[in-house]
Amino acid sequence: MPSLTWNASLENNLAQMDETHREFVECYNAVATAAPEAFLAAFDRLIAHTVAHFDLENRWMAAVDFPGCHRAEHDRVLAVMRDIRKRVEKGDMFLGRRLIEELPAWFENHVNGMDAALAFHLQSIGFDVERGILEPLAEGEQRGAGCGCASMNSPEPMSAAASAA
Numbered sequence: 001m002p003s004l005t006w007n008a009s010l011e012n013n014l015a016q017m018d019e020t021h022r023e024f025v026e027c028y029n030a031v032a033t034a035a036p037e038a039f040l041a042a043f044d045r046l047i048a049h050t051v052a053h054f055d056l057e058n059r060w061m062a063a064v065d066f067p068g069c070h071r072a073e074h075d076r077v078l079a080v081m082r083d084i085r086k087r088v089e090k091g092d093m094f095l096g097r098r099l100i101e102e103l104p105a106w107f108e109n110h111v112n113g114m115d116a117a118l119a120f121h122l123q124s125i126g127f128d129v130e131r132g133i134l135e136p137l138a139e140g141e142q143r144g145a146g147c148g149c150a151s152m153n154s155p156e157p158m159s160a161a162a163s164a165a
């Protein structure tokens with residue numbers, strides 16, 4: 001049975017982000033270990049978590065004018081999850097189980113790539129994550145941002161199945 005274990009390699013040293021990622025791990029494991037009749041309800045909780053999780057990061061990115069590829073990746077992954085949720089509801093458990101098998105690799109890659117780049121950027125520009133406020137720039141100071149796309153080397157989960165939809 002696939003599972004995700006919280007470990008130090010998933011920490012990006014940004015408390016609110018790390019907390020959200022712990023929650024993802026919990027919601028994910030609840031789906032991975034759910035009995036067939038409980039799968040859809042657990043999957044719905046994972047999707048609800050993912051909506052809030054991506055929204056939080058998207059708001060930070062909007063506040064600091066971060067490159068859009070990270071947000072686009074969120075949108076694609078959520079679209080895949082919603083599409084597969086519909087198929088599971090119609091009885092296609094195979095795709096649901098396959099998504100669950102593929103999510104850990106995607107999650108670890110995303111957390112260590114795009115999310116790590118975002119956390120690093122927010123910290124380096126002094127963004128107040130709690131209040132969602134960016135401190136004003138000092139004279140002559142510049143804000144550069146790398147979105148972390150270059151470190152993404154695994155495709156989104158179920159990209160083949162989603163494009164066949």
Ligand SMILES: [Fe+2]
Nearest residue numbers: 021053057115
């Ligand atoms: Fe994240």
Ligand SMILES: [Fe+2]
Nearest residue numbers: 057110114115
């Ligand atoms: Fe993210």
